[in-house]
Amino acid sequence: MLLEFELNGKQTRVEVEPTLRALDLLREVLGLTGTKEGCGRGECGACTILVDGEPVNSCLLYAAKLQGRKITTIEGLTAEDGAKELHPLQEAFISEGAVQCGFCTPGMILSAKSLLDRNPEPDVQAIEEALSGNLCRCTGYGKIVKAVQKAAAGGGPGAGGSARSGGSG
């Protein structure tokens, strides 16, 4: 089937098998390997993408469900023009030490982005709630919470809603 959707701010048209998973469409067909597969059952959150701004496990989603939607992957958080500027969440994850192996990081950052877009000043409980579907085995999570708080504080209201990505800005 022919799929048309907005991917990281760009209109995308691609012919796919209707039974393809969104995760495989992104990784195998479109070459966006920043989205990771950790369990294939929606239990770890490594494959999180944003669909119209909402975090979704792309391993549980048929590619066909992307029809007409706005999709943001981790690749959509940095400027498309190749500038080196990072999203405030990406900066904060690095500076706070919230990244170790980095395999959960793309999904974690996208879940956090969705939270900050909806709630620019989340309390700890809101952060916990928003990231409870994203497992991390390396960091113990403390520095992840700090990074989200830092990104929220640093950029002021709307910090997480970088319009650059086009995903939900």
Place this chain on the structure above:
Amino acid sequence: MSRENLRVVGRGIAKVDGPELVTGQAKFTGDLKFPGMLYGVARRAGIPAGRIRSIDDSEALGLPGVRAVLSAEDIPGPNIIGILPPFDQPVLASEEVRYEGESLALVVAESREAAKRAAAAVRVDIDPWEPILDIDAALKPDSRKIHPGGNITFSKKLIKGDVEKGFAEAEVVVENTYQTSFQEHAYLEPETVAAVPGGDGRITVYASCQSPFHIRGHIAANLNLPASRVKVVQAYTGGSFGGKDDVATEIGCLAAVAAVKLQKPVMIAHERGESIIGSNLRHAARIHYRTGSLKDGTILAREARIFLDGGAYASESPFVTMKALIHAAGPYNIPNVLVECTAVYTNKTYCGAFRGFGVPQVTFASESQLDELAAELNMDPLELRRNNGLQAGQATATGQVLEKSVGLLQTIDRIAERRGQASRAAPDEERWLYGRGCACLLQGISNGAEGIDVVGASVQVSQDGSVLVGVGLTDMGQGSRTVFAQIAAEVLGVTVDRITVPHVDTDSVHDSGPTVASRSTTVGGMAVYKAAGAVKASLVKMAVLMLNCGEEQVRLEENFAVRTDNPEARISLQEVATAAYWTGFPLMHLTFSRAPDAQFDHETHQGNIYIAYNFGTHLMDVRIDRLTGRVEVLRHLAAHDIGQAVNPLGVEGQVEGAALIGFGMAHLERIEHEGGCIQNANFADYAVPSIKDRLPTETIIVEDPNPTGPFGAKGIGEPPVAGTAAAFANAVAAATGVRFTRLPIRREDILAALEEQ
């Protein structure tokens, strides 16, 4: 090696590989694509024990997209892998099934889905045997032998002093039996390899792995190729924690054999269920302890009998046995110690390395004993530990006298200063039970009793003054690339942003042994320190000529050579390096760091074993909901003597991450078997801690310099697992008044015990 005037070492800096990880640009093995790549999926036994009668691949071979089905006879070499003797694990089994995850055949197909479908279509006829499922069954004299040598994998003793005499003199004796359960590593990236034939008689294997040279050796042997024809490249690795040694070797060999046979790239990527069933776990343990002291709390004797359930293959069981043995007495000055430790084979998923390596199991048991003793003596638990705590100049359980870097008492004192009053229930607060637990530990740094410990590091300065550092130890997320960059930066006066520490490629770095035993910073860091020092000598020699001064008047800092007597006189390291190149001064060195060899008696384990120990004290305050058994951790202090923090931000990350793995082991995580088969091989049923389970860990860094480490540093990767698990158990006991002797202590266990009260 002066610790004063440090510019880079000791500063908390962001990981050097942070940008590619937060943008999704870092390539993990599964992100690699090669033209014509095929995918391999193993047909696993699915039952825990039996005789293989036949393997029929005819149906599988007929399915769409299937290119080949490999069985044992397709492996050119000995079809054996393992970490150390006895090498006892087949790559593909052909005669006997020893655990449910046993790989019997590998299907290679054009897609993962096609390979998976075909693997299910491989017909295997197995004559099932009654599986041997626990330690007692394995040890029965008439038990079926899982391996030809019997069911004891490894058994050793540690004998210090005269333990019977010690107990005879003791006025108070406590005794108990403890158990711990199998734990899964649960790194977020499942094991993945990709083998790519070179067309030149060589093969390159990209792998998510921990010890690339180990993999190279096994692949070469099983392909019947010289090791020099095999190149293993570590891709970005999504966590390992000890878990990506055996299994990366297994699938590395399988992919390489398939790739050579078909002359096509072959990727094997485990699904989560395979990752849990088909790769090693943390050993379950049963540990009997006896501890005797005088009435004033002076511990005179300790005795421990430890059994480890190692599952179907030896893996690291021999070394885990030794590590548990050596650490069982705890970080105390005890004259009489007897420990026996035995690992056995059972028909379950094999056990091997997992962060802590036998130390968390014995520390939980040992520290539970200390609290039981403190209760008998009516003594403050921390005071009892302090009174018996190891100090410089005293001997460990192996009789090794540690002259320096024994910071245990400092960690206890820092905890005592910070602990404050324990939280208590308010008068009207009947629902919550409050408790405080503490634990002390030690963890040996370096390979120690496990063998020679050598790391080779190369440091290369380009004409532009930038630096390339090559070390044969892997960064699996723990941050060793950053630590090595900081050490090179400190020595060479180059800023970290001009230093590159690539992932391990076996073609370009020296075999530095496995990345284990919290040894990277200490032994690896020392090799980088030395190699950087050798290159620095060339730069300084050149700068002396250019600045027209004596050697002692030159300092390298911030990418410049500067005259100390006249800071205005300075030349960029780019100019110095370029001049050094054209003068013919060497700008690359390969240098080795060799830890002093362990020397000990193999019958008694008396002798000098580790080059250093990390010492730690943890304190945990909890409250427990009487109605639900739910535990809230209110406070967690983790003090560790790490000699010198190279990167305090990274140290905190290691402590916090290890702590949550220890908490998982103590409270949440348990692999459930039924009839030898794992019942919870997914993240819905196996409880990996989520962000809601995180601990309020406060890291307290104690720095009692270690003469064997760079700038005095010691490792920190493993030790907090043990401290957290043990402190949790003691805190729960304090809150409930019930001594739980089995980990994990889950909410339902607590609730059941409270209801029984």
